[in-house]
Amino acid sequence: MRVVVPFAVDRPKTRLAGFLDPEERLDFARAMLGDVLDGLEEAGYDPEVLATASFDTDRRSDLDPSVPVRVDERALTPAVNAVLERASGPVAVVMADLPLVTPAALSRLFAARSAGAVVLAPGRGGGTNALVSSHPDFRVDYHGASMLDHERGANAIGARPRTIDSFRLAADIDEPADLPEILLHAGESRAARWLRRAGVSLSITDGRVGVARSPE
Amino acid sequence: MRVVVPFAVDRPKTRLAGFLDPEERLDFARAMLGDVLDGLEEAGYDPEVLATASFDTDRRSDLDPSVPVRVDERALTPAVNAVLERASGPVAVVMADLPLVTPAALSRLFAARSAGAVVLAPGRGGGTNALVSSHPDFRVDYHGASMLDHERGANAIGARPRTIDSFRLAADIDEPADLPEILLHAGESRAARWLRRAGVSLSITDGRVGVARSPE
Numbered sequence: 069m070r071v072v073v074p075f076a077v078d079r080p081k082t083r084l085a086g087f088l089d090p091e092e093r094l095d096f097a098r099a100m101l102g103d104v105l106d107g108l109e110e111a112g113y114d115p116e117v118l119a120t121a122s123f124d125t126d127r128r129s130d131l132d133p134s135v136p137v138r139v140d141e142r143a144l145t146p147a148v149n150a151v152l153e154r155a156s157g158p159v160a161v162v163m164a165d166l167p168l169v170t171p172a173a174l175s176r177l178f179a180a181r182s183a184g185a186v187v188l189a190p191g192r193g194g195g196t197n198a199l200v201s202s203h204p205d206f207r208v209d210y211h212g213a214s215m216l217d218h219e220r221g222a223n224a225i226g227a228r229p230r231t232i233d234s235f236r237l238a239a240d241i242d243e244p245a246d247l248p249e250i251l252l253h254a255g256e257s258r259a260a261r262w263l264r265r266a267g268v269s270l271s272i273t274d275g276r277v278g279v280a281r282s283p284e
Numbered sequence: 285m286r287v288v289v290p291f292a293v294d295r296p297k298t299r300l301a302g303f304l305d306p307e308e309r310l311d312f313a314r315a316m317l318g319d320v321l322d323g324l325e326e327a328g329y330d331p332e333v334l335a336t337a338s339f340d341t342d343r344r345s346d347l348d349p350s351v352p353v354r355v356d357e358r359a360l361t362p363a364v365n366a367v368l369e370r371a372s373g374p375v376a377v378v379m380a381d382l383p384l385v386t387p388a389a390l391s392r393l394f395a396a397r398s399a400g401a402v403v404l405a406p407g408r409g410g411g412t413n414a415l416v417s418s419h420p421d422f423r424v425d426y427h428g429a430s431m432l433d434h435e436r437g438a439n440a441i442g443a444r445p446r447t448i449d450s451f452r453l454a455a456d457i458d459e460p461a462d463l464p465e466i467l468l469h470a471g472e473s474r475a476a477r478w479l480r481r482a483g484v485s486l487s488i489t490d491g492r493v494g495v496a497r498s499p500e
Contacts (some may be wrong), residue, residue, distance in 0.1 A: 173449055190451060194407075194468050194486075194493040212488045213468060233389055235406060235454040252410050252429060269408075271429045279408040 069178070071113045071160040071202070072151050074144055075101050077121040081165070083243040087281070090113050092266065099258040100241060102131050103167040106258070111171040111178070115162070118147055129260070149207045156200040166197055167250050167259035168236040174198075186222040186229045188236035190215045195235050203227035247279045285394070287329045287376040288367055290360055291317050293337040297381070299459040303497070308482065311476070315474040318347050319383040322474070327387035327394070331378070334363055346474070365423045374418040381456045382413055383466050383475035389452040402438040402445045405453035406431045413453050418446075419443035457487060463495045 079090070080097035088096060101117070105272045108115040111133065117137045134191045140147040148161055158181055162174070180187045181200040191197035194213030222229035241247045241259070250259050251270050263279075271280035294395050295306070296313035304312055317333070324331040325348065333353045357364040364377055372448050374397055378390070396403045397416040407413035410429030421441045425433045437443035456463045457475070479485075479495075487496035 106500040170449075176449075190469065192455075192465070194464060212491050213486065213493045214466060221303075233386075233392075233450050233452050235449050235451050239408075240456070248410060248429075249408070252431060253406065270429065275427050277429045 069156060069158045069160060069182075070151075071110070071115045072105075072118050072148070072162045073101065073104055073115050074118045074148060075120070075162050076144075076165045077119050077123060081242070087244045087247075087279075095163070095261065096262050096266075098131065098174075098260040100167045101164040102258040103191065103254070104162060104164055105132060105135055105167055107169040107171055107174050108162065109201065111174040113160075113174075114179070118151065119163075119242055121149075145208055145210050146156045148210070152201060152207060155201075155204070157161055158200060160198070160200045161208070162198040163240055165240045165242070166237060167241060167257045168239045170236055172235045175234040177235060177237060180230055180232055182230075186218070186227045187232060188215060188218055188229055189234055191238050191240045195240060197240050198232075201205050201227070225252075246277065248277045251279070252277070285329070285374045285376060285397075286367075286371060287324055287331045287336050287378065288315065288364070289320055289324070289331050289335070289378050289380050290364060291380045291449040292360075293335050293339060298457070303460045303463075303495075306480075307359060312475065312478055312482075314347065314405060315478040316383045317380040319470070320378060320380055320385055321348060321351055323385040323390050324378065327390040329376075329390075329394070333380075334367065336363075338392045361424055361426050364426070371420070376414070377424070378414040378417045379407075379456055381396055381458070382453060382472045383457060383473045384452040384455045386452055389450045392450060393448050396446055396448055396449055398446075400443055402434070402443045403448060404431060404434055404438075404445055405448045405450055406454045407454050411456060413456050414448075417443070417472060441456070460495065464493045467495070468493070 081093045084093050084232055104113050117135060119137050119139050120141055124137050152159055177198055181202050184203050186203055186206050187200040188196055189198040194215050196214045196218050205223060206227055219229045248270055254260050267282040268279050272277045297309045299307050301392060321331050326341050335353050335355050336357055340357050368375055372438045393405055393414055397418050400419050402419055402422050403416040404412055405414040410431050412430045412434050422438060422443055464486055469474050485500040487494045
């Protein structure tokens with residue numbers, strides 16, 4: 069099965085602005101991408117990156133160099149749909165900002181696929197963090213509450229949509245309030261190591277968990 | 285197995301203030317409690333409510349009257365620990381603000397239990413939304429990042445902690461930003477019906493999902 073991980077090379081994770089500067093956001097996004105690729109490889113799959121631009125070699129230094137990178141400058145939705153259109157079999161699309169993923173969570177996603185069906189893993193806020201399409205006519209639309217659109221789209225072509233109930237797949241990292249999840253539940257991930265090196269740690273105030281950053 | 289659902293009868297869900305008034309928050313909290321009790325009963329269990337005060341009869345009108353209510357005025361942690369101390373077998377504790385729960389998600393939680401072990405279902409932000417303790421010495425501490433404390437506490441008594449990876453169990457409803465999940469993923473729940481009757485609907489702005497409330 070083809071497994072595609074879309075990745076925005078330029079200006080990723082803009083909602084982390086204010087907490088991380090642009091160069092840090094690039095580094096951190098690459099660490100999360102590394103976690104997703106590691107998880108997929110440990111689960112027994114051969115992922116490929118669908119990037120908006122080519123990576124500098126030094127920027128890929130800590131990623132597995134055997135992972136192929138396909139460049140498509142278009143936005144996420146048309147770039148993924150181009151992959152789905154050309155595919156001759158099932159295709160999985162796994163977002164690059166899921167550092168909590170484990171081989172077990174990914175295996176549960178992939179094991180749920182069946183001929184003619186679409187499997188969806190929701191993200192917080194109505195997003196679709198991962199999917200497996202085994203229907204040739206299924207297309208994505210990542211704008212807005214994409215889970216609703218994907219369920220509707222799958223039903224419209226007779227591809228029974230099935231949902232995977234996973235906290236780890238649901239935990240995409242978009243804003244500072246998401247960062248505690250990495251330190252709480254993925255302490256050995258590349259993303260957690262990156263955060264700790266940057267001086268970011270858990271901060272518990274009034275019984276609520278956040279993150280704080282120590283001065284350099 | 286004993287299944288306990290703690291419920292704050294007075295002033296529940298204070299972080300929804302500003303979006304729902306105090307009387308509405310009481311109603312809405314009871315709707316979510318009803319969803320959790322329904323899910324537990326459909327999964328084949330006989331839950332009991334551990335309430336901070338007795339319910340008015342009319343306030344319970346839409347809840348299954350056969351569900352027993354035990355009153356303990358103490359805070360959540362000592363009230364739950366009193367149950368754990370008296371228990372002669374495994375005890376499950378499931379929070380009352382999980383309207384996304386399904387019998388399947390609950391069954392996965394309960395199926396993971398084993399003699400001498402503790403099963404934990406994380407909530408967003410380090411909370412523990414559900415647990416099953418099969419160890420006589422396990423005690424809870426719900427303050428702060430309770431997942432870390434519960435894992436540590438379980439390890440300290442030799443009760444191997446195991447974690448359940450469920451988006452539905454992780455989705456506790458505390459603040460307005462949590463409300464979209466109910467309308468997105470639990471459209472037939474009591475909580476979703478309550479929100480729709482109150483004029484609350486999904487609102488998608490700039491590709492991000494929130495809720496809006498129509499004027500009465």
